[in-house]
Amino acid sequence: MGRAEDRRARQRGGHRAAPKNRRSSRAASQEGPTGPGRRRGRPGKSGKSGIRRLFTWRKMLGTFLGLCLLGIGGFILLYLLVSVPEGNAAAKLQSNVYKYSDGTVLVRDGEVNREVVDLARVPKAVQRTFVAAENKSFYQDNGVDLKGTTRGLLNTLSGKGAQGGSTITQQYVKNYYLSQEQTVTRKLKELVISLKVDRQMSKDDILAGYINTSYYGRNAYGIQAAAQAYYRVDADELTVEQGAYLAALLQAPSQYDWAAASETSKRLVKNRWNYVLDNMVEKRWLSASERQGMKFPVPKEPQGNPGMEGQTGYWVDAANVELARRLVAQGTAQDQDQALAMVKRGGWNLTLNVDKKKQAQLEKAAEDQFASKLDPKKRKVDANIQPGAVSVDPKTGKVVAMYGGVDYVKHYTNNATRRDYQPASTFKPVILAAAVEEAAETQDGEPITANTIYDGDSRHQVMDSGEKVGFAPPNEDDVDYGDVTVQTAMNKSINSVFAQMGVDVGMDEVMKVAGELGMDTEGMQAVPAQTLGSMGASPLEMAGIYATLDNHGKKVTPAVLASAEHKDTVVDLPDPVGDQVISRESADTVTSVLTGVVDDGTARRSVRDNPERDGQQVAGKTGTSDYGRSAWFTGYTPDLVTSVGLFGQDAKTGKQVNMAGATGTLPGKGRVNGGGFPAQIWAAYTFGVMDEVSKFDLDTTQGAAVKPTYTPTPSDEPTTEAPTSEPPTSAPPTSESPTRTPSQTPSQTPSQSPPSQTPSTEPPPSIPTTPTAPENPFLPDDER
Structure with missing residues (x-):
């Protein structure tokens, strides 16, 4: 077929068969069983076209968008499911901060x-x-940094550890709501919660949370603790330079602590400090000129957090109890236990009334006058005596000094606040105060004043309307004094006089006035035995009673706390000085009489004759309880009231014990009395902190002030006859001395045998440490 035919065939829609040539023959020979057109060779070309069909750009884009939608859906679900939790317990823990009255820190107490x-x-x-x-x-x-969070997730998945780049919000969320663990779950929660927190909280609240929860090293959590730990200032006193160091410190607290840092670490933290300040200039928070003049603020050397040893723990416990009592009183807590739990939860900033100078002097007086003389290795009894003392400003009610025991970590019980020992004859002024306040009369109808005559014989039978009341307490060593004035009876601490006076006044009235003056009388029976001070009381309590007398009858409630602050709780502290509870004349009369105890009575050796007194006017009362188990001196000047007690307590069993023989320096058998060590501690402390000599401003028409109406002289032959049922004399006082005189001045602890027929000028011998006679529930005190 020629070209013309071929062209015509194409025009007709047909075609001429292609001639077989060598190439087409080779192709035909390669056809396999799968049919024509399928080539066996060139597999590479066939595979490539299959991958292209599988990973087309459309499929890849679709897959990517699908994954994005799946991720968004998952995140939405996560956002809906994850809520902002309560702050974790560790992040909420705070310490309580206790401060001296001058604002310096006494101690921080708490787990964190x-x-x-x-x-x-x-x-x-x-x-x-x-x-x-x-x-x-x-x-x-x-609130989130997606780039940094993604990097952190990848680092976690690859095992590279913590990531950087988190926002302040994320770090706050990690500190306050979550934990420090490095897991994908925690990081996803951090992301979601951070977004929610940023929407729910202001930036200022988030920043406050961040700087308050972060760890700064030196056991300091939060900016306030850090400011104290590194610069000894409060957060509100920090400078920009100091703040920049604390901010730089957060990157590596241990490494960047200047006190322990290597030269490399010091260089690194300085670089970061500069970085912080340069960023502030960039943000226009700091001018370039201000920045130029700033120098690196080298932190102070670390110091150990003050612990609870010494007297610190006693102060902390006393402050906690007082605060808890206020929380109950204002309805914040239901009971004392719940209130104490609130206090222990932390976050309190408590300023105490403790005066540094007075506190130091009280500790020194207790050590020098008593504790340094104890030697338990030589004398077993020396291990069984614990001192306690409280000092109060009568004009303000502030507890300015307190001694709770030898050491809080060695002796946990606070002897300044314990109420399980008898105050003994330190209660006698309360009886006199009740007598004057109630205008009471003797059984013979004579007004009770400082000059009223009473029968001072030992074991005088107490009478009420001509009837015996079944109470006849012995005097010290069974000494008979005959007729004495109330002033002399207070000076010599004559039990029989005040037992009768209590009945004359009415024990109900006595206990009522005791409560008004500040004694906790709940559950106490109004019985004549209470005239011996047989109830329980603490030095804190007795200091409050005497402070009310010193304050001319205006109620003084000793206050340990000056202020109490907490972010979530408002505490209203009442004025420690309250209303007039007894008249000024009544209070001043008692003060007047108590000056005689110091100048002509049982406290004269330790107080009147003290070379440091320098003419200072003093009122006070000694006391020694049954069997020598406690000894007291509570005394005051116009400006300071202090109650000191010694308490005998077996170091192993905790039982109350006789203190006789302590220190091995006392005369005779070594009886311990209120006019001895307690009065010595009181004098060394009071005269040691006295700024100037002061005088009492007394408004009274009775009382002998410094000198008693008369001073009895011992007779040659003291009376030893048995007590009678005769009532005390009703004769009014005269300027003449009564015909009956006391046999002698009392000594210091009760005797087990009748008094000697011929008294000596020296105190009689004391009883053995272990009594051989049956215990007498009304055994009197010595040098009370």
């Missing part, structure tokens, strides 16, 4: 050294140092 402060208490420039250090976009971002 943290004190949460409001952001307003942190200078604005210091706030910005943390933003400049950690998250410059903090005020504009939505």
Whole structure:
């Protein structure tokens, strides 16, 4: 077929069969069983076209969009399921901060050294140092750094550890709501919660949470604890330079602590400090000129947190109890236990009334006058005596000094606040106060004043309307004094006189006045035996009673706390000085009489003759309880009231024991009495902190002030006859001395045998440490 035919065939729609040539023959020979057109060779070309069909750009884009939608859906579900939790317990823990009256820190007490402060208490420039250090976009971002979070997730999955780049919000969420563990789950929760927190909280609240929960090293959690740990200042006193260091410190607290840092670490933290300040200039939070003049603020050397040893623990416990009592009183807590739990939860900033100078002097007096003389290795009894003391400003009610025992970590019980020992004859002034306040009369109708005559014989039978009341307490060593004035009876601490006086006044009235003066009389029976001070009382309690007398009858409730602050709780502390509970004349009369105890009575050796007294006027009363188990001196000047007690307590069993033989320096058998060590401690302390000599301003028409109406002289032959049922004499006092005189001045603890027929000028011998006679429930005290 020629070319013309071929062309025509094409025009007709047909075609001429292609001639077989070598190439087409080879192709035909390669056809296999699968049919024509299917080639066996060139597999590479066939595979490539299959992959292209599988991974087309459309499929890849679709897959990517699907994964994105799946991720978004998963995140939406996660966002819906994950809620903002309660803050974890560890992040909420705070310490309680206890301060001296001058504002310096006494101690921080708690599991975590943290004190949460409001952001307003942190200078604005210091706030910005943390933003400049950690998250410059903090005020504009939505709380998360997606790039940093993604990097962190990849690092976690690959096992490379913690990531950087988290926002301040994320770090706050990690500190406050979550934990420090490095897991994908925790990081996803952190992302979701951070977004929610950023929407729910203001930036200021988030920043405050961040700087209050972060760890700064030196056991300091939060900016307030850090400011104290590194610069000994409160957060509101931090400078920009100091703030920049604390902000830089958060990157590596242990490594960047200047006190322990290597030269390399010091260089690194300085570089970061500069970085923080440069960022502040960049953000226009700091001028270039201000920045130029700043020098690196080298932190102070670390110091150990003051512990609870010594007297500190006693103060902390006393403050906690007082605060808890106020929380109950104002309805914040239902009972004392619940209130104490609230206090222990932490976060309290408590300022105490403790005066550094007076506290130091009281501790020194207790050590020098008593504790240093104890030697338990030589004398077993020396291990069984614990001192306690409280000092109160009568004009303000502030507890300015307190001694709770030898050491809080060695002797846990606070002897200044314990109420399980008898106050003994230190209760006698309360009886006199009740007598004067109630205008009471003797059984013969004579007004009771400082000059009223009473029968001072030992075991005088107490009478009420001509009837015996079944109470006849012995005097010290069974000494008979005959007719004596009330002033002399107070000076010599004559039991029989005050037992009768209590019945004359009416024991109900006595206990009522005791309660008004400040004694806790709940559950106490109004019985004549209480005239011996047989109830329980604490030095704190007795200091309050005598402070009310010193304050001319205006109620003084000793206050340990000056202020109590907590972020979530408002505490209203009442004025320690209250209303007039007894008349000024009544209170001043008792004060007048008590000056005689010091100048002509049982406290004269330790107080009147003290070379440091320098003419200072003093009123006070000694006391020694049954069997020598406690000894007291509670005394006061116009400006200071202090109650000191010694308490005999077996170091192993905790039982109350006789203190006789302590220190091995006392005369005779070594009886311990109120006019001895307690009065010595009192004098060394009071005269040691006295700024100037002061005088009492007394408004009274009775009382002998410094000198008693008369001083009895011992007779040659003291009376030893048995007590009679005759009532005390009703004769009014005269200027003449009564015909009956006391046999002698009491000594210091009760005797087990009748008094000697011929008294000596020296105190009679004391009883053995272990009595051989049956115990007498009304055994009197010595040098009370």
